[in-house]
Amino acid sequence: MxxxxxxxxxxxxxxxxxxxxxxxxxxxxxxxxxxxxxxxxxxxxxxxxxxxxxxxxxxxxxxxxxxxxxxxxxxxxxxxxxxxxxxxxxxxxxxxxxxxxxxxxxxxxxxxxxxxxxxxxxxxxxxxxxxxxxxxxxxxxxxxxxxxxxxxxxxxxxxxxxxxxxxxxxxxxxxAEKGLLVIDGEMKGTPSHAAHPNNDNSIVKCLEDLQGILNFKFPKVSDYLGEVKITLSGIHAGVQHNVVPEACNFTLDVRVTDVYTNEEAFEIIQSQMESALTARSFRLNxxxxxxxxxxxxxxxxxxxxxxxxxxxxxxxxxxxxxxxxxxxxxxxxxxxxxxxxxxxxxxxxxxxxxxxxxxx
CATH class of the missing domain: 3.40.630.10 (Zn peptidases)
Structure with a gap:
């Protein structure tokens, strides 16, 4: 030229x-x-x-x-x-x-x-x-x-x-740039009066579920971007002190690497959790x-x-x-x-x- x-x-x-x-x-x-x-x-x-x-x-x-x-x-x-x-x-x-x-x-x-x-x-x-x-x-x-x-x-x-x-x-x-996958989750339990025993407390079950996924390591690691990162960015349950709520809701911010599609990452996360999960979008790969x-x-x-x-x-x-x-x-x-x-x-x-x- x-x-x-x-x-x-x-x-x-x-x-x-x-x-x-x-x-x-x-x-x-x-x-x-x-x-x-x-x-x-x-x-x-x-x-x-x-x-x-x-x-x-x-x-x-x-x-x-x-x-x-x-x-x-x-x-x-x-x-x-x-x-x-x-x-x-x-x-x-x-x-x-x-x-x-x-x-x-x-x-x-x-x-x-x-x-x-x-x-x-x-x-x-x-x-x-x-x-x-x-x-x-x-x-x-x-x-x-x-x-x-x-x-x-x-x-x-x-x-x-x-x-x-x-x-x-x-x-x-x-x-390389990580993708973004935002997941809303819900753990169901049995509502009850806080004064009585309840082995199906939605908050307790949710915390156990979340502890598992936050410690989970995805099998594949990207040469460019390292590991997939999962962050708990929101959690909500209960409206008053003496009522065990029927559900505990939460949000996960997932930064997905180039070795997984967002759909694949979502499926793996759901397989590791008992909570019902919903992805807000799969488009930000x-x-x-x-x-x-x-x-x-x-x-x-x-x-x-x-x-x-x-x-x-x-x-x-x-x-x-x-x-x-x-x-x-x-x-x-x-x-x-x-x-x-x-x-x-x-x-x-x-x-x-x-x-x-x-x-x-």
Missing amino acids: EELKSVYNQEELFNNAVELLKKLIEIPSFSKDEYNTSAEIENFFKKHQIPAERFKNNIWAVNKHFDQSKPSILLNTHHDTVKPNKAYTLDPFTAIEKDGKLYGLGSNDAGASLVALAQTFLHFYEKEDLKYNLVIALTAEEEISGFDGIEALFPKLPNVELAIVGEPTQMNLAV SSKIEMDHPFVEAGMAIGRTTYGSPTSSDQAIIPCTSVKLGPGESRRSHTADEFIELNEIKEGIDIYIRILEKVL
């Missing part, structure tokens, strides 16, 4: 990114209520004379010399946020730049990825003779794994072979990319490391090979006074471009 320089230099891309992120921080964009941020993203593309399309609150575009006969690489992240928690000491909707950091709700998760991917798309937008088309999709409802985000948009996207999902990974490659994939090899060639991610993202509902990669740090997500370091944005743009130059 003949080298064609971007019409933007690195400093312009960085300044564009920070300007856009500040605007997005100051627009509330809770899941299912992202219209205003989607409009701001549309304005960004319009400003740079890039035709963009809208589907619900999802905005997407393709490179200038799009070729229907070629496969596509998708640049994807989300512009919805969780609601700010009560521990904030700063206004979550005011973009505050201080000491090399930019504070604000969604700055780290996943605003920095969004603006870095947008600038990466700008960099490649006018280049000709690429091996792949480049598609960018900035989507909604990621924080709630909603149905009107990337899952609804994906069938409209052209021939996507690889998705790069922007999430805070410190610009290292998350080559684990994902992985092979270590010899050209994108992974390109990332490693410039010194990036690889790891398995315990957190879930839109990778779980993207039906093609994907990798998670973005500026920022996962532990900052959903915390009070969320921030991104400005040099992380600059580094993110640079690394996205350097990896893609080896692939495109």
